[in-house]
Every structure is written in C-alpha cells, then in structure tokens.
Amino acid sequence: MKKAISLVLCVLLALCCMCTSFAAEAPAGFGEYAHVFIIGIDGAGAAFGLRNTPNFDRIFADNAYRHNAHTEYVTISAQNWGSILTGVDYETHGFTNESTGVIQRGSDTPNHSVFYYTRRAFPDARLVSICHWRNINHGIIENDLHVRKVNRLSDALVTDAICRTLERGEAPKLMFVQLDDVDHAAHTYGGFSDEYYAAVEKMDIYLGEIFDAVESKGLMQNSLFIVVADHGETTYGHGGQTPEESAAVVAVAGHSVNQTILAEGVHNRDVAAIALHALGIAPPDDDAFVATVPADLFGESRAKTAASNPMPKQTRLWRDFLYFFLRIVNVMISPFDKR
Numbered sequence: 025m026k027k028a029i030s031l032v033l034c035v036l037l038a039l040c041c042m043c044t045s046f047a048a049e050a051p052a053g054f055g056e057y058a059h060v061f062i063i064g065i066d067g068a069g070a071a072f073g074l075r076n077t078p079n080f081d082r083i084f085a086d087n088a089y090r091h092n093a094h095t096e097y098v099t100i101s102a103q104n105w106g107s108i109l110t111g112v113d114y115e116t117h118g119f120t121n122e123s124t125g126v127i128q129r130g131s132d133t134p135n136h137s138v139f140y141y142t143r144r145a146f147p148d149a150r151l152v153s154i155c156h157w158r159n160i161n162h163g164i165i166e167n168d169l170h171v172r173k174v175n176r177l178s179d180a181l182v183t184d185a186i187c188r189t190l191e192r193g194e195a196p197k198l199m200f201v202q203l204d205d206v207d208h209a210a211h212t213y214g215g216f217s218d219e220y221y222a223a224v225e226k227m228d229i230y231l232g233e234i235f236d237a238v239e240s241k242g243l244m245q246n247s248l249f250i251v252v253a254d255h256g257e258t259t260y261g262h263g264g265q266t267p268e269e270s271a272a273v274v275a276v277a278g279h280s281v282n283q284t285i286l287a288e289g290v291h292n293r294d295v296a297a298i299a300l301h302a303l304g305i306a307p308p309d310d311d312a313f314v315a316t317v318p319a320d321l322f323g324e325s326r327a328k329t330a331a332s333n334p335m336p337k338q339t340r341l342w343r344d345f346l347y348f349f350l351r352i353v354n355v356m357i358s359p360f361d362k363r
Contacts, residue, residue, distance in 0.1 A: 053280050053322025055304025059247040061238060062200045062295060063231065064108065066101060066157065067207025067215075069256020070271040071224045079232030080275070083249065088321055089275035090286035092267075095255045096293070099262045099269040101157065101207070104254035104292060106164050109137045109200070111296030111307070111315030124163025131166040135312060138299050142198045143169045145305045149197035154185050156204035165200070172196075179205040183230045187237045195243050198299065201234065203227060207257070215257025215268065248278040248302040252295045278302070280325040286318050294318065 072080045073091035096103045096114040106112075106119035117135045131140055139151055154174040155161050161173040174189075176182045182203055189196070209223035231251065238244055253272035255262050262269045272292045297307055297315035301322075307313055 051301070051317075051322075052324070053278075053317075054301055056280050056322075056325065057246055057248045057278060057302040058197070059195055059243055060198050060250070060299045060302050061196075061234075061247060062108075062198075062250045062252065062299060063234060064105065064200065064202040065206060065227055065231075065251065065253050065273075066202060066204045067210050067255065067257050067262070068224060068227065068253035068273060069215075069268060070253075070273060071206070071221065071256070072228070072251075072273050072275075075221050075224050075228075077225065077228040077231075079228045079235065080251070083231070083235050083277055084251075084275045086283050086326075087275070087277040087281045088284045088286055088318075089251075089273065090288075090290050091273050092271035093274040093286065093290040093292050093294075095270045095272045095291070097265065097270075099255035099264060101254050102159060102164070104272075105160050105202070107291075107293035107315075108252055108254065108295050109139075109160075109164055110135045110313075111138070111293055111300075112312045113293070113314055116312045119164060121159065124159035127163050128167050129163050129165070130168050133166075136308070137165050138296050139165050139169050139171050139198060139200075141300055141305050141308065142303060143171075145303070146197055150194050151198050152189060152196040153200045154182055154189070155200075155202040156182050157202055160200075160202050179203045179227070179230055183233055186234050190237045190241055190243075195241060195247075197303070203230060210257040211261060214259045215262070216259055220257065244277075245279065248276065248281075248299070250277075250295055250298065251275040252292050254292065276321060280322050282320055282323040284320050287320065290318050291315070 070091040096107050098114055100121060102119040102121045102124045103114035106117045107114055110117050112135045142149060142151060151171040153161055153165050153171055156176060156179055158175040161175055165171060174185050176185055182201065186201060206223045206227050209220045213219035235249060238247060238249065252274050256268045256271050258266055258268050274286060274290055274292055274295065276298060294315045297317045300307055301317045
C-alpha cells in the first residue's frame with residue numbers, strides 16, 4: 025500500500041516539475057498580452073526617423089523599432105495592408121486597390137486575416153477595426169467575424185472614434201487602425217514636400233492621443249502597441265521599388281519588448297506574426313504564411329521579476345494545487361507510517 029502511494033506521489037511531483045519546465049520553454053512574449061493595438065499609418069514610410077516626432081520617440085524609447093523595414097515588392101496600399109493583416113506576400117493574397125473597393129471579403133476565402141485567427145481562438149472577444157481608407161474594412165478584413173468596423177472620412181475623426189471606443193465598454197482584444205492623411209498629403213503635394221512632413225508631424229500628435237487613451241485606461245500593463253506603415257513616398261507618388269518607397273516603419277511597445285533596433289530583415293508583414301504571438305495564437309500551419317516574429321523582439325518582462333513572479337499564473341495555480349493535494353495525501357497515509 026505504501027509503495028503504491030509513494031509511486032503516486034512521485035508521479036505528481038514529476039508533473040509539477042514538468043509544468044515548470046514547460047513554462048520555461050514557452051517562447052518569450054507568447055501569450056503574454058491581453059490586447060494588441062496595431063496603428064497603421066498610410067504612406068509614412070521611414071519619415072518618423074526624419075522629422076520631429078516627440079510622441080513616437082517617447083512611446084518607443086525603451087522598446088523596439090526599425091524605421092526602414094521592408095515593404096512588399098509592389099509599394100501600393102492594398103498589397104501592403106493585405107500582407108500586414110494576413111502575413112502572406114502580395115502575390116499570394118492578390119489584393120489590389122481596385123479589388124478591395126469592390127469585392128467584400130468573407131472567411132470562406134484563403135489567406136485569412138489576424139482577425140480570423142483571433143476570433144477562432146477567442147470566440148467572445150471584442151474585435152475592432154477603425155479606418156480612414158474604407159477598402160481595408162470592406163475587402164481585406166473578413167465581413168463575417170463580428171468585427172466592429174468603423175470608417176471615418178478624416179484622421180481626426182478616426183482618432184476621436186478610437187478614444188470613444190476605449191472609453192466605452194470592454195477593451196478590444198485586437199484593434200486595427202488605419203490613418204491616411206500622410207499619404208493624402210504625398211499625393212497632393214509630393215512625398216518630400218513641406219506639406220508631407222507637416223502631415224507626418226500632425227500624425228505624431230494623433231499617435232500620442234491614441235497611445236495616451238490606451239494608457240489612461242490602464243491597458244498598457246498588458247497590451248502590445250504596434251505602429252506600422254504600408255509604404256513610403258517619392259516626389260511623384262509610390263508603387264515602385266526605390267529605397268524611399270520600399271522602406272516602412274515597424275515599431276513595437278510592450279512590457280516584454282526588448283529595447284532594440286530590429287534586424288534589417290524585418291518586413292512590415294511581420295506585424296501579423298507579432299500580433300498572433302503576443303495573443304498566444306500559434307501561426308497558421310500554412311506555407312503561404314511567411315510573416316515571422318523577429319528573434320530579438322521579446323525578452324524578460326520589465327513588469328515582472330523572477331523573484332516576484334517566477335512562472336506564469338496558470339502554472340503557479342497547477343503547482344499550488346499539486347502541493348495542496350500532496351499535503352492531503354500525506355495526512356491520509358500517516359496512519360500507515362505509524363504501523
């Protein structure tokens with residue numbers, strides 16, 4: 025009898041150790057975040073590294089960014105927003121500015137967006153997309169996932185809608201935002217014009233307002249905040265492969281994000297992999313999904329220490345349950361020890 029009970033105790037202790045071991049092997053940043061905010065800035069390219077942008081600088085001072093991450097080979101909005109939201113390259117998803125304005129997309133089509141995978145992992149989660157350019161909500165993000173989609177005619181109205189959304193009700197598990205005024209300034213005045221750079225600096229003000237709204241709700245303690253551009257600009261527009269067009273900012277802020285300049289191989293489409301990773305969603309088992317999480321992006325959480333929180337909450341609960349159970353078993357077998 026005692027041998028059998030001792031064997032059970034050994035198995036339970038081994039399970040407890042395995043729980044701790046599995047926790048240690050979990051990839052850094054995986055599932056550490058309750059919310060992800062993706063702020064897309066159309067046409068910004070690498071301009072945040074060229075102008076006075078105090079809000080961008082303060083948000084990402086202790087986090088990770090690269091001003092000149094790679095865009096898709098074709099530097100058009102639909103091709104790049106499609107890749108940013110699906111994690112596949114532009115030739116695979118096939119989105120164009122024309123098609124996304126006409127064809128409303130459902131989840132029965134291939135190359136799903138991050139909203140699809142998030143809905144599948146969190147059936148009751150609040151998902152939100154607020155865009156200036158309506159094509160994203162119409163032709164890129166699936167229309168049958170119960171995503172709250174909001175289209176506004178200016179970036180000021182988009183920013184206001186974001187702040188109102190955060191003020192009301194439950195914080196979204198995933199929010200995507202698209203701001204368009206920078207691209208509009210480039211098309212109107214040219215990519216290197218004073219008006220273009222003035223739009224970038226104005227965009228930095230909106231960015232600060234959005235971040236402050238997230239922070240004021242206490243959400244940055246467990247949120248990942250991402251800024252990404254679809255493409256850059258030239259004097260005559262965009263669509264080609266010049267360095268100015270094919271460079272785009274990717275910036276990530278969160279409690280376990282390393283303070284680093286991201287590696288040169290980072291693409292703007294990697295935002296899809298970063299968002300899923302942060303929410304604890306495994307990437308799709310699909311060769312088309314080419315987005316990756318930068319190897320140096322996540323590290324030890326700055327909000328926790330090994331002494332105060334040596335393992336994830338779920339693992340600690342299992343450990344405490346096993347120890348409590350062992351104590352009960354020990355009391356039950358104590359009469360056998362006396363005989």
